[in-house]
Amino acid sequence: MRKEKKLIFNNTRFKTIPEIFDIDDKFSIIAGPCAVESLNQMEQVAKVLVGNKIRFIRGGAYKPRTSPYDFQGIGVEGLKILDFIRKEYKLLTVSEILDPRDVEIALEYVDIIQVGSRNMMNYSLLKEIGLTNHPVLLKRGIMSTISEFLLSAEYIVSGGNKNVIMCERGIRTFENRTRNTLDISCIAIIKQETSLPIIADLSHSLGCRDVIKPVLNAVKACGADGVMLEVCPDRTQALSDSKQQLNLNEFIEIVK
Numbered sequence: 001m002r003k004e005k006k007l008i009f010n011n012t013r014f015k016t017i018p019e020i021f022d023i024d025d026k027f028s029i030i031a032g033p034c035a036v037e038s039l040n041q042m043e044q045v046a047k048v049l050v051g052n053k054i055r056f057i058r059g060g061a062y063k064p065r066t067s068p069y070d071f072q073g074i075g076v077e078g079l080k081i082l083d084f085i086r087k088e089y090k091l092l093t094v095s096e097i098l099d100p101r102d103v104e105i106a107l108e109y110v111d112i113i114q115v116g117s118r119n120m121m122n123y124s125l126l127k128e129i130g131l132t133n134h135p136v137l138l139k140r141g142i143m144s145t146i147s148e149f150l151l152s153a154e155y156i157v158s159g160g161n162k163n164v165i166m167c168e169r170g171i172r173t174f175e176n177r178t179r180n181t182l183d184i185s186c187i188a189i190i191k192q193e194t195s196l197p198i199i200a201d202l203s204h205s206l207g208c209r210d211v212i213k214p215v216l217n218a219v220k221a222c223g224a225d226g227v228m229l230e231v232c233p234d235r236t237q238a239l240s241d242s243k244q245q246l247n248l249n250e251f252i253e254i255v256k
């Protein structure tokens with residue numbers, strides 16, 4: 001009979017706190033537009049983040065879209081904008097890659113590599129990131145159980161990379177008032193069973209802006225280490241996720 005392998009993150013001695021993501025210290029906010037569209041857009045957001053003492057800026061250079069005809073992101077140009085922003089504004093950048101061949105360029109340009117929900121089970125990508133020591137934000141797949149989510153993290157940590165930040169971003173259910181159903185029990189379970197930090201993405205889970213505040217309080221109560229929020233200068237002009245993004249003044253109001 002095969003002996004079941006003990007998972008690394010279940011080992012109580014396993015300590016995984018990416019230095020850059022100080023979970024003991026404070027509740028972190030990762031905010032920024034859905035997609036990096038221009039330097040001007042990113043600078044407007046960066047100024048608000050700095051003004052509100054937020055350390056992380058997000059923005060997708062490669063956008064995984066349901067339709068191949070939708071805006072796919074500006075690619076390397078977007079990574080270079082993020083690189084400029086982090087240097088100029090002393091912010092830490094979070095950006096998604098979809099392809100294992102892009103790990104190398106992401107290492108050069110972003111502080112935290114995001115693995116999006118569609119790629120939670122892209123095992124080639126997970127293995128490639130596992131070979132690095134770079135912080136990674138792993139999002140839960142839209143149709144994945146908590147155990148599957150944890151096993152995807154195991155792919156990364158078993159490769160040697162302990163710098164994994166989990167992200168609950170909602171799962172698909174019959175509910176359609178929200179874009180997805182945020183599973184707050186996932187946050188509590190991951191806090192209880194592992195030493196991995198976990199944040200909640202309130203933009204992609206809710207898909208709307210009106211209940212962000214109370215839900216933010218709920219995820220905090222469950223032990224979340226932070227939240228991700230999409231914010232841009234003018235959502236009516238955004239090339240992706242225009243409904244759920246906060247405008248700058250709405251974002252400031254929530255942060256306060």
Ligand code: PEP
Nearest residue numbers: 060116117118139169204
């Ligand atoms: C994103 O964060 O830009 C994104 C596409 O999110 P998700 O993978 O959760 O859909």
Ligand code: MN
Nearest residue numbers: 034230240241
């Ligand atoms: Mn988005």
